[in-house]
Amino acid sequence: MGLDIRIPVGALFSLLGLLLAGYGLYGGAALAQRSLGINIDLGWGVVMTLFGATMLLLAWRARVRRR
Amino acid sequence: MHPKAIDWIIMGTYFAVVLGIGAALKRSMRTSTDFFLSGRAMPAWIAGLAFISANLGAQEVIGMAASGAKYGMATSQFYWVGAIPAMVFLGVFMMPFYYGSRARSVPEYLKLRFDEKTRGLNAITFAVMTVFSSGISLYALALLLRLLLGWDFNTSVSLSALIVLVYIFLGGLTSAIYNEVLQFFLIVFGFAPLVLIGLKDVGGWQGLVAGLHTVARARGFAPDAWLSTWGVMGSPHENPMGIDWFSMAMGLGFVLSFGYWCTDFLVVQRALSAESMDAARRTPLIAAIPKMLFPFLVILPGMIAIAATVHGGASGLTLPRQADGHLNYNMVVPLMLGRYFPNGMLGLGLTALMASFMTGMAGNVTAFNTVWTYDIYQAYLRREASDAHYLTVGRVATVVGIALSVAAAYVTNRFNNIMDLLQLLFAFVNAPLFATFLLGMFWKRASGHGAFAGLLAGTAAAAVHHGLTLPAGAAPGIKGGWIAVMHLYPSPMAQNFWTAIYAFGACFLVTVGVSLATRPRPERDLVGLVYSLTPRQPTGATRWYRRPAVLGACVLGAAVVLNLLFW
Numbered sequence: 001m002g003l004d005i006r007i008p009v010g011a012l013f014s015l016l017g018l019l020l021a022g023y024g025l026y027g028g029a030a031l032a033q034r035s036l037g038i039n040i041d042l043g044w045g046v047v048m049t050l051f052g053a054t055m056l057l058l059a060w061r062a063r064v065r066r067r
Numbered sequence: 068m069h070p071k072a073i074d075w076i077i078m079g080t081y082f083a084v085v086l087g088i089g090a091a092l093k094r095s096m097r098t099s100t101d102f103f104l105s106g107r108a109m110p111a112w113i114a115g116l117a118f119i120s121a122n123l124g125a126q127e128v129i130g131m132a133a134s135g136a137k138y139g140m141a142t143s144q145f146y147w148v149g150a151i152p153a154m155v156f157l158g159v160f161m162m163p164f165y166y167g168s169r170a171r172s173v174p175e176y177l178k179l180r181f182d183e184k185t186r187g188l189n190a191i192t193f194a195v196m197t198v199f200s201s202g203i204s205l206y207a208l209a210l211l212l213r214l215l216l217g218w219d220f221n222t223s224v225s226l227s228a229l230i231v232l233v234y235i236f237l238g239g240l241t242s243a244i245y246n247e248v249l250q251f252f253l254i255v256f257g258f259a260p261l262v263l264i265g266l267k268d269v270g271g272w273q274g275l276v277a278g279l280h281t282v283a284r285a286r287g288f289a290p291d292a293w294l295s296t297w298g299v300m301g302s303p304h305e306n307p308m309g310i311d312w313f314s315m316a317m318g319l320g321f322v323l324s325f326g327y328w329c330t331d332f333l334v335v336q337r338a339l340s341a342e343s344m345d346a347a348r349r350t351p352l353i354a355a356i357p358k359m360l361f362p363f364l365v366i367l368p369g370m371i372a373i374a375a376t377v378h379g380g381a382s383g384l385t386l387p388r389q390a391d392g393h394l395n396y397n398m399v400v401p402l403m404l405g406r407y408f409p410n411g412m413l414g415l416g417l418t419a420l421m422a423s424f425m426t427g428m429a430g431n432v433t434a435f436n437t438v439w440t441y442d443i444y445q446a447y448l449r450r451e452a453s454d455a456h457y458l459t460v461g462r463v464a465t466v467v468g469i470a471l472s473v474a475a476a477y478v479t480n481r482f483n484n485i486m487d488l489l490q491l492l493f494a495f496v497n498a499p500l501f502a503t504f505l506l507g508m509f510w511k512r513a514s515g516h517g518a519f520a521g522l523l524a525g526t527a528a529a530a531v532h533h534g535l536t537l538p539a540g541a542a543p544g545i546k547g548g549w550i551a552v553m554h555l556y557p558s559p560m561a562q563n564f565w566t567a568i569y570a571f572g573a574c575f576l577v578t579v580g581v582s583l584a585t586r587p588r589p590e591r592d593l594v595g596l597v598y599s600l601t602p603r604q605p606t607g608a609t610r611w612y613r614r615p616a617v618l619g620a621c622v623l624g625a626a627v628v629l630n631l632l633f634w
Contacts, residue, residue, distance in 0.1 A: 008245065008249065012084045015080055020411050023410070034408065035407055036267050036407070038264065040264065044260050
């Protein structure tokens with residue numbers, strides 16, 4: 001198909017996850033006020049980064065196996 | 068809502084990836100099959116995620132949240148009674164004929180099974196419908212962007228149309244499918260925190276239950292009315308939808324859902340892109356698994372919002388009222404995004420909403436360019452041409468389809484009623500379709516004349532039924548009763564379900580009657596198109612969970628469990 005979909009999905013979510021987590025880390029408590037005391041940017045950013053990394057890992061593994 | 072730099076960066080990143088996908092796929096679009104059917108090379112899981120995403124436009128997301136607030140848990144019947152059984156039926160029983168006949172579109176299947184006129188009727192109504200649905204998506208997106216970001220109508224319409232145009236023009240169906248997969252994950256990641264924070268706001272699940280009891284009592288229903296499904300469907304007066312169990316099971320569960328999920332080319336096209344017969348059959352079955360969990364993502368926010376509004380929550384979230392004093396249910400999602408999400412997450416939530424509007428539009432455009440090229444252009448305008456020619460026609464059709472959607476968006480902006488009228492007409496045209504496919508696939512005697520007459524009769528029956536009935540409290544006109552008011556339904560939804568039941572019934576009976584009076588097609592022409600004349604192909608799958616029948620049974624079993632849990 002020319003392009004493994006897991007690469008753009010993984011890239012997008014790792015990138016967005018890092019952006020969010022970084023922003024949450026820097027913004028801290030001020031941000032958390034809105035979301036009822038949870039620093040959702042940081043927490044969810046980490047979750048998204050892990051998801052993105054998993055997708056990239058799967059794509060990489062599939063590529064190695066095809067060789 | 069005050070987006071900051073971080074939110075714009077998140078939105079920008081998404082758009083860059085979307086356009087990047089289109090550019091990366093450009094080189095692999097060599098033939099018309101690549102462009103229209105992704106070269107029939109999609110793995111089942113990708114086709115499956117695209118299958119549900121194509122339908123998950125933002126009208127769906129915003130509409131389901133609104134219904135969750137208005138009707139509560141019973142809204143989940145659109146998933147657990149409606150979509151899931153139909154998707155299983157499509158995968159297990161119907162896909163062998165769609166995929167096996169090598170038809171490139173749903174209208175083309177009708178041509179192979181019945182005749183040219185049945186195909187023509189279906190192709191033309193479908194093409195018109197997709198253009199307008201795509202226009203409505205675009206219009207709704209523009210409204211949302213104005214509300215949330217203060218963009219004006221022209222800017223939002225042209226920017227979104229341009230992005231969709233570029234990625235379909237370059238990458239065809241593959242590009243649309245890839246973006247649908249991205250959108251699927253964006254919706255999940257963008258909405259799950261909304262539910263989590265919302266639940267915290269109303270005091271967890273216990274708090275939500277208490278809140279919804281208050282909502283139900285305040286409106287004169289039994290305390291559980293916002294939390295049950297079948298339990299409050301004994302009579303139309305026990306639930307806010309005004310629906311009884313029979314019209315629910317028959318109207319929504321059977322006629323409307325099967326009619327949509329099993330015959331609409333917008334979703335079926337995703338399965339036709341699969342790499343093999345087995346993958347095509349697994350596509351709707353894999354799609355059904357996340358689909359049945361979606362009520363927790365898209366309906367629950369509405370239930371949270373109404374509980375917070377009526378019963379009160381920690382943050383003081385309250386739904387706004389419209390000019391006429393009724394709660395504005397369509398604001399559930401924008402309101403919760405603005406209230407609960409800090410900058411950063413706000414960007415993600417907005418991106419998810421925009422993505423879902425754009426894929427809703429892209430899905431219609433890819434279905435349109437395929438049906439236009441194969442079923443109208445190739446069938447009636449230029450029969451024998453090179454494949455390269457049809458590929459070019461497909462690209463031009465993409466541009467034209469988007470231009471027409473933009474026009475439709477402007478028409479909707481000027482005359483809101485035109486859209487209501489059109490959607491009504493589409494409902495009349497669509498309601499009988501499933502009877503035609505059911506008889507076509509499972510009754511070898513059904514003839515082309517029968518199918519054509521049945522479709523017309525079904526559409527007429529839908530129109531007449533609508534003209535003779537009215538939902539309680541509505542004025543005769545576009546809501547019904549434009550011939551005479553013979554029957555009052557408790558709600559528009561009840562009227563809608565019964566319109567579908569009558570349309571299906573009329574189409575079924577007339578197709579059978581006319582088929583018996585006309586000559587059937589010779590049996591040798593129907594091999595591969597009709598159940599009883601097609602040899603069973605053993606599935607190539609070796610593991611049990613990859614066999615369509617087993618997977619289908621598991622999915623249905625899980626749907627039954629959900630029905631029981633939220634009875």
